Amino acid sequence: MKTHTPPKPRVALLGAPIDLGASLRGACMGPAALRIAGLEEALRERGFDVEDRGDVAPRTPAPQVSGRGERARNLAEIAAWARSLSDAAYETMRDGAMPVFLGGDHSLSMGSVNGVARHAAEAGRELFVLWxxxxxxxxxxxxxPSGNMHGMSAALLAGEEGLEEVFGDEPRRPIDPANLHLFGIRSIDRDERNLLVARGIDVVDMRLIDEHGASVLMRRVLERVAARNGMLHVSFDLDALDPAIAPGVGTDVPGGLTYREAHLIMEMLHDSGLVTSLDVVELNPYLDERGKSARLAVDLVSSLFGRQVFARGPDNALAPALPTRSAP
Known part of the structure; x- marks a missing residue:
């Protein structure tokens, strides 16, 4: 009797070589660095059907937007990227593939998450974002305080005012602020803090992780997504990691996630089966040390896609203890 072999999961890699949202240039080389570090090969080894769709191009000509000066630097150019990335994410999801966006600075998530949210709304499901x-x-x-738009991306996704021109008359699908989970946080501006409190955003800072552990706090997020039958987009900024292990970022902050904390988070995300889309952002090869951060990013994404040291089966249960021999 012939057995039916289910098709391999499909993954689409999409480069987003944008660095106009950051104060330091160089993240535009991130997609190439992730490819050179072997991301596609690593995912193929996990049994995924991977298609590298190349780099997304920004909308040409750039949308006409009113000047905001230093309050939102490079707004027209970032709007052009956001609109193209939103369409790419939406079309990839409709095509039945899982989009993995390779960045690029974090302003790219304005587009990638908006496109995923458009698809989720059509599917009648809630979208959650793990930041x-x-x-x-x-x-x-x-x-x-800086005008850098990579510091406004989560606000746009939650529907904050002042960023309407990024999408203009094109589809914009904000997520419920209650569905945004910020994880690994250790740098917040004063007015930004007030806004987070006012909106009731879930902020898991490094103090909470130190006190309660990454697994407890991550499980809380995953249980909430699962209870609502939600889709989960993971937006992974490499500066969530401690700069000692990931120096190739433009805005490093001491005291980040350790190597094992980061792998544990990725392993738990895989085990949950909830992740439907992914960004890998803020890799700046110009600031890296001989590809150290790019290789670590590939290792972590591999864990998110199922690489394990030893598979323990469902629920990661420990094997039953061996029976003890009675004394003669």
Whole structure:
């Protein structure tokens, strides 16, 4: 009797070589670095059907937007990227593949998550976002101290005012602020903090992780997503990691996630079966040490896609203890 072999899961890699949202240039080389570090090969080894769809191109010409000066730097250019990335994410999800966006600075998530949210709404499901980052990225043009738009991406996704021109008349699908989970946070601006409190955003900072452990706090997020039959987008900023293990980022903050904490988070995400889309952002090869951060990013993504030291079966249960021999 012939057995039916289910098709391999499909993954689409999409580069987003954007660095105009950051203060330091160089993250535009991130997609190439992740490819050179072997991301596609690592996912194929896990049994995935992987298609590298190349780099997304920004909308040309750039949308016409009103000038905001230093309050939202490079707004027109980032709007052009966001609109193209939103369409790419939406079309990839409709095609039945899991989009993995290779960045690029974190402003790319304005587009990638918006496109995923459009698809989730059509499917009648809630979208949750896990924001692994050292920073909250919840500034608006009214609150930002720098004008850098990679620090406004989470605010746009939660529907904050002042960023309407990023999508203009094109589809914008904000997520419920209650469905945004910031994890690994250790740098928040003053006005940004007030806005996070006012909106009731779930912020898991490094103090909470130190006190309660990454697994307890991650399980709380995953249980909430599962209870609502939600889709989960993971937006992974490499500066969530401690700069001692991931130096190739433009806005490093001491005291980040350790190597094992990061792998545990990725392993738990895989075990949950909830992740439907992914960003890997803020890798800046210009600041890296001989590819150290790029290789670590590939290792962590591999864990998210199922690489384990030893498979223990469902629920990661320990094997039963061996029977003890009675004394003669």
């Amino acid at each position: 692994l980052d050292a920073h909250a990225d919840f500034n608006t043009p009214a609150s930002t």
